Amino acid sequence: MSNWEVRISSSRGVPYYYNTETKESLWEAPAGLTQEQVAALPGAKQYLSGDRPAQVRASHLLVKHRGSRRPSSWKEQNITRSKEEAIEILKGYAHEIDGSAEKFAELATVHSDCSSHSNGGDLGFFRPGQMQKPFEDATYALKVGEISDIISTDSGVHLILRTA
Numbered sequence: 001m002s003n004w005e006v007r008i009s010s011s012r013g014v015p016y017y018y019n020t021e022t023k024e025s026l027w028e029a030p031a032g033l034t035q036e037q038v039a040a041l042p043g044a045k046q047y048l049s050g051d052r053p054a055q056v057r058a059s060h061l062l063v064k065h066r067g068s069r070r071p072s073s074w075k076e077q078n079i080t081r082s083k084e085e086a087i088e089i090l091k092g093y094a095h096e097i098d099g100s101a102e103k104f105a106e107l108a109t110v111h112s113d114c115s116s117h118s119n120g121g122d123l124g125f126f127r128p129g130q131m132q133k134p135f136e137d138a139t140y141a142l143k144v145g146e147i148s149d150i151i152s153t154d155s156g157v158h159l160i161l162r163t164a
């Protein structure tokens with residue numbers, strides 16, 4: 001069949017169709033493909049399935065470690081703590097936060113290794129395909145107002161508060 005696949009536009013956060021052979025991109029499904037053929041394209045299940053709300057909003061508190069993809073932050077030029085140490089530190093914050101959104105923003109501002117610290121950890125709205133998968137899945141699994149368990153991404157270990 002054709003060399004079409006479904007991808008996500010990270011700038012617009014919406015799916016588009018990309019032909020890996022002709023390098024052509026389309027916002028709408030290529031003409032001539034049946035509904036079934038579109039649904040069978042690589043990426044269709046992940047990016048076309050409509051069961052997730054279009055966008056969510058979350059704040060997070062990130063503690064990086066030496067295995068982080070970028071072991072540096074506004075706080076610390078060269079982060080050398082182990083992942084285990086990072087998890088222990090984050091457990092301490094989770095205990096202090098104790099489910100409070102206000103405490104979450106306070107601690108994220110002071111302790112988060114992400115630039116979003118300057119905004120209480122707020123990342124703004126995002127859609128499926130824009131954030132690292134473990135982060136996206138954990139956020140969508142939360143109800144608004146809920147705080148996640150500790151989750152791990154290539155960036156480090158996080159606490160997530162879903163806000164919308």
Ligand SMILES: O=C(CCc1ccccc1)N[C@H](Cc1nc2ccccc2[nH]1)C(=O)O
Binds near residue numbers: 070113
């Ligand atoms: O990628 C960013 C910026 C994220 C951001 C989005 C929207 C508003 C403000 C910040 N910062 C990384 C750390 C990081 N890794 C993450 C992975 C998932 C979600 C948020 C993350 N933050 C880093 O600093 O290494």
